[in-house]
Amino acid sequence: MPRERDARNKGLPTRWRHIGNAYYYQVPPGLESMWDDKKTFRLGSSLPEAYRVWADRLGDLENIRTMDKLLDRYTREVLPTKAVTTQAQNASAVKALKPVFGRMPLNSIKPRHVYQYIDKREAKVSARREIEVLSHALTKAVEWGYIDRHPFKGELRLASIPPRTRYVEDWEVLECFSLTSKRKAGSVLAIQAYIRVKLLTGLRRGDLLRLRLDDLQEDGIHVMPAKTANSTRKQLIIEWTDALREAVDEAKAVRPWKRSEWLFCTQRGDSFLNEKTGRAGSWDSMWQGFMRRVLAETKLTNRFTEHDLRAKCASDAESLTHAQTLLAHADSRLTARVYRRKPERVKPLR
Numbered sequence: 588m589p590r591e592r593d594a595r596n597k598g599l600p601t602r603w604r605h606i607g608n609a610y611y612y613q614v615p616p617g618l619e620s621m622w623d624d625k626k627t628f629r630l631g632s633s634l635p636e637a638y639r640v641w642a643d644r645l646g647d648l649e650n651i652r653t654m655d656k657l658l659d660r661y662t663r664e665v666l667p668t669k670a671v672t673t674q675a676q677n678a679s680a681v682k683a684l685k686p687v688f689g690r691m692p693l694n695s696i697k698p699r700h701v702y703q704y705i706d707k708r709e710a711k712v713s714a715r716r717e718i719e720v721l722s723h724a725l726t727k728a729v730e731w732g733y734i735d736r737h738p739f740k741g742e743l744r745l746a747s748i749p750p751r752t753r754y755v756e757d758w759e760v761l762e763c764f765s766l767t768s769k770r771k772a773g774s775v776l777a778i779q780a781y782i783r784v785k786l787l788t789g790l791r792r793g794d795l796l797r798l799r800l801d802d803l804q805e806d807g808i809h810v811m812p813a814k815t816a817n818s819t820r821k822q823l824i825i826e827w828t829d830a831l832r833e834a835v836d837e838a839k840a841v842r843p844w845k846r847s848e849w850l851f852c853t854q855r856g857d858s859f860l861n862e863k864t865g866r867a868g869s870w871d872s873m874w875q876g877f878m879r880r881v882l883a884e885t886k887l888t889n890r891f892t893e894h895d896l897r898a899k900c901a902s903d904a905e906s907l908t909h910a911q912t913l914l915a916h917a918d919s920r921l922t923a924r925v926y927r928r929k930p931e932r933v934k935p936l937r
């Protein structure tokens with residue numbers, strides 16, 4: 588038989604209790620964070636005070652947004668400002684986050700929830716990137732006035748993911764240049780020219796494939812890096828050197844469509860890069876085919892990526908400052924940690 592309710596509690600709202608000289612609210616399991624992390628919340632010593640605190644607290648709770656609503660706004664307003672490939676990655680992260688965090692009020696997420704999420708995910712790298720999206724969304728929640736402070740920023744201690752250490756040696760580059768082509772234009776010669784330009788400029792793949800002939804001006808190559816186009820809009824002018832002019836002239840000479848506006852173009856003279864998706868499928872296929880030939884026909888045994896070439900450019904730069912400028916990084920720590928891959932040479936004390 589159900590227990591008869593205490594006479595002092597008759598007429599009170601559900602889950603209210605009169606204990607001693609005060610009124611209390613028994614918080615439903617899972618909602619403690621909405622009531623100052625308490626299982627039993629003290630409303631007041633008198634009934635009018637209890638009702639006033641209750642009304643004020645309910646008013647506050649009605650304004651609390653849940654994570655799914657925040658992530659919806661984040662998807663609408665923040666994702667479109669990012670690079671196309673980053674948009675796709677972030678959209679995938681939002682899709683993974685919603686089933687886990689979607690119904691949680693913004694201020695109820697604790698560091699332990701983040702640790703649990705990463706621990707249960709098999710793909711640890713993906714989980715870390717998903718938490719980065721979650722964290723940025725909560726930063727925007729503070730900016731938009733939904734919450735007063737980020738619930739876990741600065742409180743996580745996650746083991747860092749070791750950066751890639753592959754350094755492309757000079758002899759490996761020469762092996763790539765040793766491949767021969769039966770045609771005067773086409774994939775092999777285009778990739779070789781691309782490697783030369785990349786090693787001299789350090790430009791990202793997308794920025795190189797976006798280069799038009801009218802970007803090649805008298806004072807240098809004018810580039811608006813895609814990663815800064817929607818933020819600082821900082822433009823680069825890569826000044827000409829004899830080596831860079833020679834590399835660019837070679838890239839123009841081996842194009843399959845000489846009248847194309849693009850420095851690197853397809854057989855039809857179009858850009859390899861699809862701006863809507865951020866993908867360059869035919870270019871990626873050319874690169875993979877080129878690397879297969881290199882591994883099969885030269886002394887090279889360890890495959891490298893385009894990103895490794897960008898790191899070689901940074902590693903070969905005479906100083907960290909020069910490398911940071913070439914790679915258009917806002918923070919030199921990223922350049923040093925991820926892209927400077929040569930061992931540091933130090934002189935002994937004596």
